[in-house]
Amino acid sequence: MTAEIIAVGTELLLGDILNTDAQFLAKELASLGIGLYAQSVVGDNADRLKQAIKTALFRADLVILSGGLGPTDDDITRETAAEVLGKSLIYHEEIYDAIVARIRKKISESNKRQAMVPEGAIILHNDNGTAPGLYMEENGKTLILLPGPPMELEPMFRDKVVPLLKEKTGVVILSETVRLFGIGESAVGEAVKDLMESENPTVAPYVKDGDVTLRITARAETNDAAHAMILPVKNHILHRLYDYVYGFGDTTMVKKVLSYCLSQNLTLSTAESCTAGMIAAAIGDMPGVSAIFNEGFVTYSNEAKEKNLGVPHEILTSHGAVSRQTARAMAEGVCRRTGSHIGISATGIAGPDGGTPEKPVGLVYIGVCIGGETSVRKCLLHGSRNRVRRMTVLNAFDEVRKHLAIPNEYFND
Amino acid sequence: MTAEIIAVGTELLLGDILNTDAQFLAKELASLGIGLYAQSVVGDNADRLKQAIKTALFRADLVILSGGLGPTDDDITRETAAEVLGKSLIYHEEIYDAIVARIRKKISESNKRQAMVPEGAIILHNDNGTAPGLYMEENGKTLILLPGPPMELEPMFRDKVVPLLKEKTGVVILSETVRLFGIGESAVGEAVKDLMESENPTVAPYVKDGDVTLRITARAETNDAAHAMILPVKNHILHRLYDYVYGFGDTTMVKKVLSYCLSQNLTLSTAESCTAGMIAAAIGDMPGVSAIFNEGFVTYSNEAKEKNLGVPHEILTSHGAVSRQTARAMAEGVCRRTGSHIGISATGIAGPDGGTPEKPVGLVYIGVCIGGETSVRKCLLHGSRNRVRRMTVLNAFDEVRKHLAIPNEYFND
Numbered sequence: 133m134t135a136e137i138i139a140v141g142t143e144l145l146l147g148d149i150l151n152t153d154a155q156f157l158a159k160e161l162a163s164l165g166i167g168l169y170a171q172s173v174v175g176d177n178a179d180r181l182k183q184a185i186k187t188a189l190f191r192a193d194l195v196i197l198s199g200g201l202g203p204t205d206d207d208i209t210r211e212t213a214a215e216v217l218g219k220s221l222i223y224h225e226e227i228y229d230a231i232v233a234r235i236r237k238k239i240s241e242s243n244k245r246q247a248m249v250p251e252g253a254i255i256l257h258n259d260n261g262t263a264p265g266l267y268m269e270e271n272g273k274t275l276i277l278l279p280g281p282p283m284e285l286e287p288m289f290r291d292k293v294v295p296l297l298k299e300k301t302g303v304v305i306l307s308e309t310v311r312l313f314g315i316g317e318s319a320v321g322e323a324v325k326d327l328m329e330s331e332n333p334t335v336a337p338y339v340k341d342g343d344v345t346l347r348i349t350a351r352a353e354t355n356d357a358a359h360a361m362i363l364p365v366k367n368h369i370l371h372r373l374y375d376y377v378y379g380f381g382d383t384t385m386v387k388k389v390l391s392y393c394l395s396q397n398l399t400l401s402t403a404e405s406c407t408a409g410m411i412a413a414a415i416g417d418m419p420g421v422s423a424i425f426n427e428g429f430v431t432y433s434n435e436a437k438e439k440n441l442g443v444p445h446e447i448l449t450s451h452g453a454v455s456r457q458t459a460r461a462m463a464e465g466v467c468r469r470t471g472s473h474i475g476i477s478a479t480g481i482a483g484p485d486g487g488t489p490e491k492p493v494g495l496v497y498i499g500v501c502i503g504g505e506t507s508v509r510k511c512l513l514h515g516s517r518n519r520v521r522r523m524t525v526l527n528a529f530d531e532v533r534k535h536l537a538i539p540n541e542y543f544n545d
Numbered sequence: 546m547t548a549e550i551i552a553v554g555t556e557l558l559l560g561d562i563l564n565t566d567a568q569f570l571a572k573e574l575a576s577l578g579i580g581l582y583a584q585s586v587v588g589d590n591a592d593r594l595k596q597a598i599k600t601a602l603f604r605a606d607l608v609i610l611s612g613g614l615g616p617t618d619d620d621i622t623r624e625t626a627a628e629v630l631g632k633s634l635i636y637h638e639e640i641y642d643a644i645v646a647r648i649r650k651k652i653s654e655s656n657k658r659q660a661m662v663p664e665g666a667i668i669l670h671n672d673n674g675t676a677p678g679l680y681m682e683e684n685g686k687t688l689i690l691l692p693g694p695p696m697e698l699e700p701m702f703r704d705k706v707v708p709l710l711k712e713k714t715g716v717v718i719l720s721e722t723v724r725l726f727g728i729g730e731s732a733v734g735e736a737v738k739d740l741m742e743s744e745n746p747t748v749a750p751y752v753k754d755g756d757v758t759l760r761i762t763a764r765a766e767t768n769d770a771a772h773a774m775i776l777p778v779k780n781h782i783l784h785r786l787y788d789y790v791y792g793f794g795d796t797t798m799v800k801k802v803l804s805y806c807l808s809q810n811l812t813l814s815t816a817e818s819c820t821a822g823m824i825a826a827a828i829g830d831m832p833g834v835s836a837i838f839n840e841g842f843v844t845y846s847n848e849a850k851e852k853n854l855g856v857p858h859e860i861l862t863s864h865g866a867v868s869r870q871t872a873r874a875m876a877e878g879v880c881r882r883t884g885s886h887i888g889i890s891a892t893g894i895a896g897p898d899g900g901t902p903e904k905p906v907g908l909v910y911i912g913v914c915i916g917g918e919t920s921v922r923k924c925l926l927h928g929s930r931n932r933v934r935r936m937t938v939l940n941a942f943d944e945v946r947k948h949l950a951i952p953n954e955y956f957n958d
Binding site: 402 | 575830838840849852930
């Protein structure tokens with residue numbers, strides 16, 4: 133089964149909005165095992181849209197259109213698609229009623245166009261907007277019309293279109309993701325090269341900001357069979373890359389570490405130089421974290437490190453602010469000052485200036501003090517000032533994870 | 546002059562990456578006054594790409610391809626485009642030398658493909674990667690090939706393609722942007738409705754995270770003429786929206802406020818509750834800011850507010866942590882503790898829980914103490930926990946801007 137996507141909207145051709153619908157639909161089709169051969173964007177122009185639909189229906193089995201289902205005059209997708217298929221439009225009272233119930237007022241005559249449906253089409257009810265989606269079949273081809281706003285299109289596709297397409301393809305597709313940190317994409321690729329060569333289940337890596345994700349996708353006739361295909365692959369990955377795996381599914385390392393600390397009632401405090409509050413901000417991102425997070429310090433200057441964290445003056449003068457010794461003294465100092473279980477520190481050279489041959493830009497020391505025991509991680513990070521700081525935050529949480537020896541099993545929930 | 550864009554890459558059809566190149570090119574073409582009629586995506590497949598290029602060249606005067614210029618076998622744009630135009634490929638030693646100089650090692654025979662150029666093409670040197678861009682003209686049509694990675698494509702388009710296209714269209718296009726904060730897009734639209742109706746110069750609003758940008762674009766025969774058309778429009782905007790304008794051109798409010806503080810040697814300190822380090826982190830984002838930023842405090846708990854900032858216990862018990870009084874005491878306390886010129890505080894309810902009818906989620910107080918004078922801004926922000934915190938940061942810097950009465954003229958540099 134092959135597919136094409138057409139996004140409709142002059143605002144896309146002007147660059148006013150980014151075509152995230154295309155990426156969403158592309159990913160979803162890939163996970164359904166449906167080959168996407170082309171995607172295109174056309175403006176709110178009936179002739180060009182008609183031509184685009186005709187061409188796509190000629191080349192592909194499935195054509196998905198997004199956008200142009202709204203109430204205004206420049207929304208022409210519904211009428212144009214019906215014309216291409218040679219269908220007349222029929223007014224549906226229940227769609228009109230749903231729109232009125234939603235916007236809580238009567239709509240004008242011209243807006244009633246949203247209640248018009250090409251004959252024979254399956255109506256996909258819109259839980260997040262007024263325009264319903266439409267699913268049509270004709271001469272062995274399938275044409276699906278979806279509203280453009282992602283918050284309407286995405287749930288409609290997942291909840292209403294996917295079941296119809298699954299029924300059509302008769303295949304169950306199941307995916308699981310394994311999340312890793314502290315290892316590069318190419319090293320992951322080396323370690324699971326054989327698994328990545330398999331066609332079913334497939335294993336595909338994605339990388340973002342030092343986070344590597346492996347997605348295992350199996351196609352089978354039943355859910356159980358797909359699950360049974362994924363399990364051994366997942367075990368292989370865990371076996372080979374155990375130390376780097378921090379979680380499964382839709383999560384982040386920061387979330388995982390904080391969830392663990394919350395579950396164990398471990399209090400946290402921060403002492404930051406180069407990150408200047410980013411570690412604390414990442415902690416504060418989690419709702420309810422105030423139960424374990426009371427305070428943090430941003431100590432940019434040496435003076436502040438001495439005054440607020442009790443870093444000994446001698447350490448700063450003999451080893452410098454960016455040193456293993458200072459990172460250790462900062463983490464231990466913040467534990468002492470706050471009485472928290474875990475103290476996290478970071479000191480480094482974020483750049484672009486301030487580097488020397490001995491202490492280059494990207495050199496960062498991270499200290500983690502837990503119950504009087506302190507570990508210090510030395511990182512040599514590359515990239516922009518912003519990237520160095522963001523990678524420092526992730527490394528800090530990873531050091532907490534390692535230091536606490538948070539078991540992988542925990543993450544299986 | 547009409548244009549089409551074709552993005553090449555199977556990774557786009559799999560949804561692995563978002564097609565930001567298309568949006569970038571669409572915006573640029575719009576600002577050049579070139580009408581974009583369609584954009585499409587094809588995979589790394591020679592037949593389908595050939596067909597797409599032929600169709601686009603038939604319909605449009607200008608066709609821009611992005612991606613598929615790399616060194617591997619699935620990069621086929623160069624060869625396919627040359628075939629469509631009936632051009633042979635010629636090896637260019639200087640491109641080979643530039644690649645070797647860039648990656649500091651010899652490249653394999655197969656990688657030499659990047660040094661092959663269709664006869665008659667103008668070479669667009671790549672300052673940020675190995676693959677050069679190519680500019681070709683044939684039978685009154687223009688075909689431009691650009692590398693896919695945005696950090697290579699964007700500067701190449703701006704620096705090398707735009708001058709060629711401007712020469713072609715014989716028109717000078719000049720844009721200036723005015724940046725505003727503290728006013729909604731619709732209120733801005735009301736205030737400059739008449740200006741937005743003009744066709745030349747055009748005035749278009751963009752909004753992101755509370756920041757509203759107005760872009761004024763003029764088309765004329767000379768640079769001076771375009772400039773002369775923009776000036777009165779810019780003055781109208783300033784006249785009507787003076788209080789909200791914080792800068793011009795490619796900047797942010799945080800940068801503008803920090804630049805001013807740096808220029809005046811005003812030291813800063815932070816005292817944060819709901820933002821938990823985000824204000825400090827935004828300050829730390831600017832290189833060289835250590836000259837004026839020594840320290841900050843994250844005081845999530847009441848105890849930390851008392852201990853680290855000297856917020857009186859009575860204020861916390863009688864008014865609560867989220868109150869005008871606490872924000873004031875935090876800002877004044879951090880100035881006292883650090884001796885800095887400016888103290889910035891934030892305390893609020895970021896959500897999703899913790900709201901009450903009197904103090905709902907999104908209620909935030911921001912304190913700014915400068916030279917013993919304290920102002921407190923009350924905000925009622927909506928959206929997610931993350932948005933409430935991000936908007937608090939922007940409001941905090943805006944409060945500093947207002948409090949310091951940083952003159953608009955300053956921003957004219």
